[in-house]
Amino acid sequence: MKKKFFANKLIYLGTCLLFFNQIARAQTDMDAIMMGKNRFCIGPMYSYSSWKNYWEGSLKRDNQNLGTVSTQMFGLMGNYGISSKLNVLFSVPYVKTRATAGTLHSMQGLQDLSLFVKWMPVEKEMMGGVFSLYGIAGVSFPLTDYVADFLPLSIGLHSKTASARVMADYQAGSFFVTGSATYVLRDNIKIDRTSYYTTQLHLTNEVEIPNGGNFNFRTGFRNERLIAEAIVNNWTTFGGFDITRNNMPFPGNKMNATTVGVNLKYVVLPKKHEVSLVAGGNTTVAGRNMGQSATVYGSVFYVLDFTRKTKSSDQPAKTN
Amino acid sequence: MKKTIILTGLFIAAIAIIFVGCSKDIVGRTDNTPALSPANIDLNAGTWKPVLLTGPTEFTVAAPIATNTPDYIAQVNEIKSFQANLTNEEKTMVKYWSAGAVLRWNEILRELVAKHNLPPYQNDDGTYPFPNANNPLAYPQFPFSNPPYAARAYAYVSAAQYDALVAAWHYKKLYNRAAPYKVDATVNVLIPQSDLPSYPSEDGVVAGVAVEMLKLLFPGDQDFIQQKAEEHKRARIISGANVRSDIEAGEALGKLVAQKFVTRARGDRAGAAAGNQAAWTKLETDCLARGETPWYSLELPRRPPMLPVFGKVKAFLFDSLTCIALRPAPPPPVNSQQMKDETEEIYQLIKNPTRERTRIVHFWADGVGTYTPPGHWDAIAAEDFITKNFSEVRWARNMALVNMALGDAAIVCWDTKYFYFNPRPTQLNPNIKTLTGIPNFPAYISGHSTFSGAAAEVLGHIIPERAKAYNDMASEASLSRMYGGIHYKSDCTVGLVVGKNVGNFAVQRARTDGAE
Structure with a gap:
């Protein structure tokens, strides 16, 4: 019983999906799904995010000189199982931004490479279900010399990051809940100008990007073919400053956002190739110095199995 | 399992090193400026x-108390x-x-x-x-x-x-x-x-x-x-x-x-520089009467033009007639082939901006929320003056020369802008998107170019060995406005010349103020 259940969880791969709203981040590093040993899940993804209203500090407003600001993301994501308890993940997004009104130029380019190691040290039966605990560590760094200081049209903040996350998951039958908390350390960045004003004048091109925390809660239905979940996510910077009245946003701003959304994953070809489709969306319900964005995304994932046939102890069992 | 733990341990150690090794302290360029120790106290x-x-002696300073009095000792x-x-x-x-x-x-x-x-x-x-x-x-x-x-x-x-x-x-x-x-x-x-x-x-x-x-x-x-x-x-x-x-x-x-x-x-007329609805309308009708296309604000809702009467402010280095004499000849007519070509030039530049051109745009943008182009030139001046060990009075004299030139450059530039009232590139071709905010005033002549020409002229006189560097900076600042999609070539080249002409008044003053 126990073994079978574990297998179910491992089976259909790393739902590799990326959530993007100004801060691109891989979502597989935030779900309680591990790839089996020597299995590699990879796939393209696309997301579209847009906002018309934004929070200038805590004041919600629109801007006729921006209209609607949209962000499109074309990404490639992958998740490899070193073992069933240790996975590595990556994501590489290409980002394109645009404003429908005003004169500001759109921006596009290859953004940041993210790498994560995901470790599941604890997996226990408990109260008729299974409890598991994860530790996830990640780094990200910009792949190109893109412009950070052109918000809200910059494609990213150009900051190197390191993150550490703890995550807990409980599954009983097909019902599950997952919660995680992440601390993200973000490095200072260099901008093209030689001075800037925050709450005081800085005579340097170096800008402090405040560290941040991400808090993610997800719950719903999960079996070997289908995941249907509701997600609440909160991103909070520890520090930073508010956009002053009618000023432009700046990479060193305080930036907070709470989103609610749904995520679906369906395995199309469970027996042969393990192709799965992922789709989802979310909307921003609260924020500070960020756009009130609504996001939709979709992706297709394919699992490659590098397991030698003779050594199949970690290979997931087929359940149907 | 052991391998897993070792691998994870290594990874956590690597992350920990990143966390510890990453200092967020930022040092400003003048934070550690050494104490001023003038090479020459300029006693005279x-x-x-x-x-x-x-x-x-226009204002009297009373004689100080003697250094042997109880008050001084206190x-x-x-x-x-x-x-x-x-x-x-x-x-x-x-x-x-x-x-x-x-x-x-x-x-x-x-x-x-x-x-x-x-x-x-x-x-x-x-x-x-x-x-x-x-x-x-x-x-x-x-x-x-x-x-x-x-x-x-x-x-x-x-x-x-x-x-x-x-x-x-x-x-x-x-x-x-x-x-x-x-x-x-x-x-x-x-x-x-x-x-x-x-x-x-x-x-x-x-x-x-x-x-x-x-x-x-x-x-x-x-x-x-x-x-x-x-x-x-x-x-x-x-x-x-x-x-x-x-x-x-x-x-x-x-x-x-x-x-x-x-x-x-x-009493220098700056208080009236914002104008009023009647003045704003007159700028437009006067321009139409000349058979030209008037500027309009590209902001939504349309914002009244920035300080249209600033050109009437009293200058430091010359009188109001000189100010008018410094005003350049008109820009190419909007319907001329030259203006069409210049607009197309900006469209071609902005269509696929390179990273280096964008860097130049942002380096010199000095837009909303910054200390403006005159402030940027003050920063350039100040950081060079630091290396010169000037006395306070010479610091002040040199800063005054630079800033009077910049202030008067603003007056001449704004006079020119509202005298001709000609449109920005994006007004003539809405496909021209910009890499920085479009300033809310007419194009001709470029403010950045005028400021930069003026500052470079004065600074090149004060620190002659840097004259070429200042001119190069001024040219780059001027070009940045074309790269940004907000100025035509004429705005920039003429702006630099007008700036230099204004700066020259400060240079003439410097030659005769008794400090050289």
Whole structure:
């Protein structure tokens, strides 16, 4: 019983999906799904995010000189199982931004490479279900010399990051809940100008990007073919400053956002190739110095199995 | 399993190293500027030609008390009691202010400009509110320190500091009261020693001017300004550079000189520079009457043009007729082939911007929320002056020359912009998207080019070995506006020339002010 259940969880791969709203981040590093040993899940993804209203500090407003600001993301994501308890993940997004009104130029380019190691040290039966605990560590760094200081049209903040996350998951039958908390350390960045004003004048091109925390809660239905979940996510910077009245946003701003959304994953070809489709969306319900964005995304994932046939102890069992 | 734990351990260790090794401390370029130690104390600067004062004795500074009086000895003891238990905060304060009074107050002024360089948000009916100097803290706060406002502010503060220091140097030489550490050898000196007489204190003068001028220019920031002035004065006493009476005499002189500049400022026509609906409409109808295409605001809702009557402000370096004589010939007509070609040139530049061109645009943008292009040139000037070990009075003189040129460049440029009132590239071709905000005033001539031409001309005179570097910077600043999609080539090339012509008036002044 126990073994079978574990297998179910491992089976259909790393739902590799990326959530993007100004801060691109891989979502597989935030779900309680591990790839089996020597299995590699990879796939393209696309997301579209847009906002018309934004929070200038805590004041919600629109801007006729921006209209609607949209962000499109074309990404490639992958998740490899070193073992069933240790996975590595990556994501590489290409980002394109645009404003429908005003004169500001759109921006596009290859953004940041993210790498994560995901470790599941604890997996226990408990109260008729299974409890598991994860530790996830990640780094990200910009792949190109893109412009950070052109918000809200910059494609990213150009900051190197390191993150550490703890995550807990409980599954009983097909019902599950997952919660995680992440601390993200973000490095200072260099901008093209030689001075800037925050709450005081800085005579340097170096800008402090405040560290941040991400808090993610997800719950719903999960079996070997289908995941249907509701997600609440909160991103909070520890520090930073508010956009002053009618000023432009700046990479060193305080930036907070709470989103609610749904995520679906369906395995199309469970027996042969393990192709799965992922789709989802979310909307921003609260924020500070960020756009009130609504996001939709979709992706297709394919699992490659590098397991030698003779050594199949970690290979997931087929359940149907 | 063991392998897993080892791998994870290694990874966690790597992350921990990143976390620990990553320092977020940022050091500003002038944070660690060494204490000012002038190569030449310019003892005869009391004879230099002031800008507005009739002479160095227009305002009287009373003779100081003798250094053997009980009152003076009490003042020396004040220094000693400060020094007996110095806090780290006080040491930091001394270090900060000893880099130079003119430098630090210029930086403070730049900070205030950046803070207030924000266009007001529109009213519900699509009109725009205007800041009110008599109610500076109400939204929109006074001032909106846009480039012309800022250029004028830098010019007034710098020129007033210069005049006040010329007067101070006169009295220093006249009264020849030595610094406290020369009177009493037991006083610690936390700054480089100098043979310059200490009464009246040059630091007191500069702080006094700043406080008085900034009451006019940034009336809503009095608490911040007063706090800086108090720190400044205290730092000089703590450091042993001055006794309290040096500071007080300097401050009083600075305030008197500044009041003369304030009186001038109140009557220099800047108060009427915003114009009114009738004036804005007239700009448009006059342009149409000439058979030309008038500029219109590309902001939504359409914002009234920025300070359309600023061209009538009284200049420092020349009279109003000269100002008109400096106005260049008209831009190419909107319907001319040349203008079509110049518009197409900008469209081609902006279609696929390179990273390097974008860098140049952003390096020189100095737009909303910054200290503006004149402030950028002040930063360039200040950071080079630091390396020159100028005396305070020469610092002030050089800053005044640069800033009077920048201020007058704003006047000539704004006069030209509203005389011709011609459109921005995006108005002629809406496909031209911009890499920086489009300024809300006509294109011809480019403000950045005019400012940069003027500043480079003056700086090249002050530091001749850097003349080429300044010209290269000015050319790049000028080009950045084409790369950004907001100016045609004519705006930029003519702007540079006009700027240089304005700058040349400051150079002529520099040659005859007695300082060279």
